[in-house]
Amino acid sequence: MEALAAQAGAKQAAADVAAGKAAVQTAQINLGYATVNAPIAGRIGRALVTEGALVGQGxxxxxxxxxxxxxxxxxxxxxxxxxxxxxxALAEGRLQRAGGKEAASVQVLLEDGSVYGEAGKLLFSDLSVDAATGQITLRAELPNPKGLLLPGLYVRVRLAQAEVNDAVWLPQQAVARGSTGESVLVVADDGSVSARPVKLGPAQGGKALVLSGLKAGEKVIVDGLQKAKAGGKARPVAWAPPGAASAAAPAAASAPASTASR
Structure with missing residues (x-):
């Protein structure tokens, strides 16, 4: 009888231990409900509920x-x-890809006009055209390691449409327009002046984009066009943009052509 009672007591004790373990597991599960784990990594904003508020009701x-x-x-x-x-332009290789099959490099301008320091890439996310406006929604992806950009911020996107090889920028006033087209006055190393026909692209910011007819480094007359003539002589000096400090007015101020892309 004593042996049977001991065996029954042992089984009862084992059952009590199992019940205790089950209670611990239940308590751990209930405690887990008090901790909310974020499904993604990121930055969290302000709390949308206050402490003690009833949540999850229905x-x-x-x-x-x-x-x-x-x-x-x-x-x-x-x-x-x-x-x-x-x-x-991407298919023909006239634009530099930023990674991906159809990714073009983009720049973002902030509200104050400054350029965001990290270049992004263009993603063609929408495959349909808005019938009312004829517009396509595009998406650019930007790295934001320092957290400078925030969701909802208004920015402007600068997207290169093409890159032009061997094109140069000139001040708009250096280009003369006549019945035969556009031309500029080029000063050779010996000071001789010659008229050079040029082909222009879209102007931007008061500058003319010369697609052909000039090479980088050639001297072009910008000021004093009334005095300078093709076939004559000129003593070129460096040209200063309006508002910049300059010396006495020369007979013909020239600016070297500079390479450009758009």
């Missing part, structure tokens, strides 16, 4: 917003014709 209650800000996406629109030209 539906999920957002507690806070976790956002991933590195990398960020910028959505913007362009006309369908511009997107087609951009894709053609």
């Amino acid at each position: 539906e999920a209650t957002p507690l806070a917003i976790v956002q991933q800000i590195d990398k960020l996406y910028v959505n913007f629109t362009q006309s369908a014709a511009e997107v087609m030209r951009l894709r053609q």
Whole structure:
């Protein structure tokens, strides 16, 4: 009898231990409900509920917003014709890819006009054209390691449409327009002046984009065009933009042509 009682007591003790372990597991599960783990890594904003508030009554209650800000996406629109030209330029190799099959390099301008220091890449996310506006929504991906950009920030996107080889920038006033087209006055090393026909691209910021007819480093007359004539002589001096400090007015101020891309 004593042996049977001892065996029964041992089984009862084992059952009590199992019940205790089950209670511990239940308590651990309930304790886990008190900790909310973020499903993604990122930065968390302000709490959307206060301590002690009832949550999850019938539906999920957002507690806070976790956002991933590195990398960020910028959505913007362009006309369908511009997107087609951009894709053609990428296919022909006239634009430098930023990685990916259809990724062109982009720059972002902040609200104060400054250029964001990290270059991004263009992603063609939308495959349809808005029938009402003829626009296509595009998406640029930007690295944001320092967290400077925030979701909802207004920015402008600068997107190169093409890169022109052997093109040069000139001050707009250096280009003369006549019945035969555009031309500039070029000063040779010996001071002789000659008229040179040029082919222009789109102007930008008060500068003319010369697609052909000039080489980088050639001297072009910018000021004093009324005095200088083709076939004559000129003593070129460095040209200073308006507002910059300059010496006495020369007979003909010239500026060297500089390479450009757009």
